Amino acid sequence: xxxxxxxxxxxxxxxxxxxxxxxxxxxxxxxxxxxxxxxxxxxxxxxxxxxxxxxxxxxxxxxxxxxxxxxxxxxxxxxxxxxxxxxxxxxxxxxxxxxxxxxxxxxxxxxxxxxxxxxxxxxxxxxxxxxxxxxxxxxxxxxxxxxxxxxxxxxxxxxxxxxxxxxxxxxxxxxxxxxxxxxxxxxxxxxxxxxxxxxxxxxxxxxxxxxxxxxxxxxxxxxxxxxxxxxxxxxxxxxxxxxxxxxxxxxxxxxxxxxxxxxxxxxxxxxxxxxxxxxxxxxxxxxxxxxxxxxxxxxxxxxxxxxxxxxxxxxxxxxxxxxxxxxxxxxxxxxxxxxxxxxxxxxxxxxxxxxxxxxxxxxxxxxxxxxxxxxxxxxx
Amino acid sequence: xxxxxxxxxxxxxxxxxxxxxxxxxxxxxxxxxxxxxxxxxxxxxxxxxxxxxxxxxxxxxxxxxxxxxxxxxxxxxxxxxxxxxxxxxxxxxxxxxxxxxxxxxxxxxxxxxxxxxxxxxxxxxxxxxxxxxxxxxxxxxxxxxxxxxxxxxxxxxxxxxxxxxxxxxxxxxxxxxxxxxxxxxxxxxxxxxxxxxxxxxxxxxxxxxxxxxxxxxxxxxxxxxx
Numbered sequence: 001x002x003x004x005x006x007x008x009x010x011x012x013x014x015x016x017x018x019x020x021x022x023x024x025x026x027x028x029x030x031x032x033x034x035x036x037x038x039x040x041x042x043x044x045x046x047x048x049x050x051x052x053x054x055x056x057x058x059x060x061x062x063x064x065x066x067x068x069x070x071x072x073x074x075x076x077x078x079x080x081x082x083x084x085x086x087x088x089x090x091x092x093x094x095x096x097x098x099x100x101x102x103x104x105x106x107x108x109x110x111x112x113x114x115x116x117x118x119x120x121x122x123x124x125x126x127x128x129x130x131x132x133x134x135x136x137x138x139x140x141x142x143x144x145x146x147x148x149x150x151x152x153x154x155x156x157x158x159x160x161x162x163x164x165x166x167x168x169x170x171x172x173x174x175x176x177x178x179x180x181x182x183x184x185x186x187x188x189x190x191x192x193x194x195x196x197x198x199x200x201x202x203x204x205x206x207x208x209x210x211x212x213x214x215x216x217x218x219x220x221x222x223x224x225x226x227x228x229x230x231x232x233x234x235x236x237x238x239x240x241x242x243x244x245x246x247x248x249x250x251x252x253x254x255x256x257x258x259x260x261x262x263x264x265x266x267x268x269x270x271x272x273x274x275x276x277x278x279x280x281x282x283x284x285x286x287x288x289x290x291x292x293x294x295x296x297x298x299x300x301x302x303x304x305x306x307x308x309x310x311x312x313x314x315x316x317x318x319x320x321x322x323x324x325x326x327x328x329x330x331x332x333x334x335x336x337x338x339x340x341x342x343x344x345x346x347x348x349x350x351x352x353x354x355x356x357x358x359x360x361x362x363x364x365x366x367x368x369x370x371x372x373x374x375x376x377x378x379x380x
Numbered sequence: 381x382x383x384x385x386x387x388x389x390x391x392x393x394x395x396x397x398x399x400x401x402x403x404x405x406x407x408x409x410x411x412x413x414x415x416x417x418x419x420x421x422x423x424x425x426x427x428x429x430x431x432x433x434x435x436x437x438x439x440x441x442x443x444x445x446x447x448x449x450x451x452x453x454x455x456x457x458x459x460x461x462x463x464x465x466x467x468x469x470x471x472x473x474x475x476x477x478x479x480x481x482x483x484x485x486x487x488x489x490x491x492x493x494x495x496x497x498x499x500x501x502x503x504x505x506x507x508x509x510x511x512x513x514x515x516x517x518x519x520x521x522x523x524x525x526x527x528x529x530x531x532x533x534x535x536x537x538x539x540x541x542x543x544x545x546x547x548x549x550x551x552x553x554x555x556x557x558x559x560x561x562x563x564x565x566x567x568x569x570x571x572x573x574x575x576x577x578x579x580x581x582x583x584x585x586x587x588x589x590x591x592x593x594x595x596x597x598x599x600x601x602x603x604x605x606x
Contacts (some may be wrong), residue, residue, distance in 0.1 A: 047453055287494075291495065
């Protein structure tokens with residue numbers, strides 16, 4: 001009976017197109033918003049996944065309320081040399097890797113880290129587009145793809161790092177492959193060289209600690225916070241919770257907008273399908289008069305909804321790929337932040353179909369209850 | 381002697397419009413034998429169409445019992461009635477009642493599709509029936525592209541697709557001119573002669589009614605003459 005449902009859809013083109021448009025807009029909104037959530041979640045998973053799960057981050061205590069303004073406008077105060085030494089000397093600490101971090105341009109970050117310990121920073125597996133790592137003695141840096149393309153530099157060029165205390169030229173020694181996630185936005189240089197440029201005198205913005213064993217993580221964190229009021233220690237678990245909280249807010253927002261879009265689409269589907277049933281009341285009456293049982297009437301209305309939603313949802317997902325690409329290229333300067341995973345695409349199509357089938361239930365029920373004689377005579 | 385195909389025992393149909401009750405049928409007792417060609421005559425509002433709708437399982441009586449081949453239909457569910465309409469009865473309406481968006485062949489094949497047959501098989505049989513009613517060349521035309529007489533012939537072909545035992549025709553010539561009306565009655569008469577199907581026709585025309593084996597007259601919801 002699919003052929004009859006298809007025939008009915010093509011007989012009423014305007015009605016079909018309007019219903020399809022409602023589904024299309026809702027699914028496009030859901031996929032486009034969902035892609036940002038998905039992309040951020042993936043970025044966080046990748047970034048945290050590359051760092052050891054038992055790593056402890058230590059930085060100077062700061063007040064969250066001071067962190068107002070655009071990203072990068074607030075700089076956490078550096079720790080002193082003594083603080084770094086104190087952390088390295090703690091029992092249960094296998095490695096202490098100091099990092100000098102400076103943010104610039106809203107989204108970029110300079111990180112000075114010991115080149116022998118970049119594994120703890122989680123960056124050792126990132127592929128190079130050109131060049132390689134500097135040695136600890138080099139006056140050079142590795143740039144993320146977007147950092148290099150924004151500054152318009154290639155390997156062998158020299159740059160002055162933002163926020164430098166001295167006008168020291170830094171040689172570009174390597175550029176990471178495009179699409180390296182958060183590392184697209186960083187400039188990495190040897191710790192000693194960063195210490196010289198930013199005059200931190202052996203201090204650090206952050207120290208990453210590798211414990212001797214995963215069982216001592218909490219103990220190390222507690223010792224730091226008990227013995228030094230100026231320092232905050234954060235375990236990977238704490239960091240994950242904070243990031244989950246932040247993405248949770250975004251997820252709720254996405255869900256909210258998606259819900260409203262779905263509601264509008266569902267009401268649209270109910271109205272058009274209901275109107276369609278009223279318009280076809282005589283036809284439904286004739287079908288019943290010549291022997292259609294209730295299941296067949298129900299089946300035809302639901303088949304119409306199914307076909308309509310499958311086509312509109314697939315189309316919406318295809319168009320969303322284009323939107324997301326535009327969003328990444330135009331608004332985010334090539335960072336692949338928004339991401340449509342197969343799960344998101346498949347889920348959105350399934351959701352579109354389910355939404356339409358559920359919205360078609362009431363109109364279908366009205367059709368099923370049609371009295372053939374009244375419908376044929378045109379009496380309500 | 382063939383047995384009864386329809387039996388009505390004290391059948392009443394009462395409509396309630398804005399609190400006022402109207403009896404369209406008042407205690408009808410009627411037996412129609414298998415293979416009979418019956419004409420039902422009567423003025424407008426006498427209950428002819430209501431009687432046809434109840435016998436055609438399109439409506440149920442308010443009171444009384446209706447049997448088709450010995451099975452009581454007055455207590456059947458919507459779906460059971462739909463199956464009886466589909467398999468046992470072919471209904472021909474005054475206003476043809478073809479689906480406007482479907483072609484002649486699609487309209488005719490519809491009841492067969494509803495009984496679970498495929499599109500190809502149903503359309504093959506529909507084409508044979510179109511040939512019998514002389515409309516093969518119009519099979520891909522939609523109702524609004526056909527004359528009233530052609531539409532009624534398509535409706536008769538549709539009523540025959542599931543090879544029902546009974547054809548109920550509610551004023552089938554009511555919307556047609558005299559000549560076309562006669563052609564439709566000729567078609568029904570030849571159908572009766574060739575297939576021996578039970579045929580009941582509601583008509584105002586006494587000349588057309590005279591062609592039937594039996595005449596039933598209705599006045600004010602009563603069968604007054606047999």
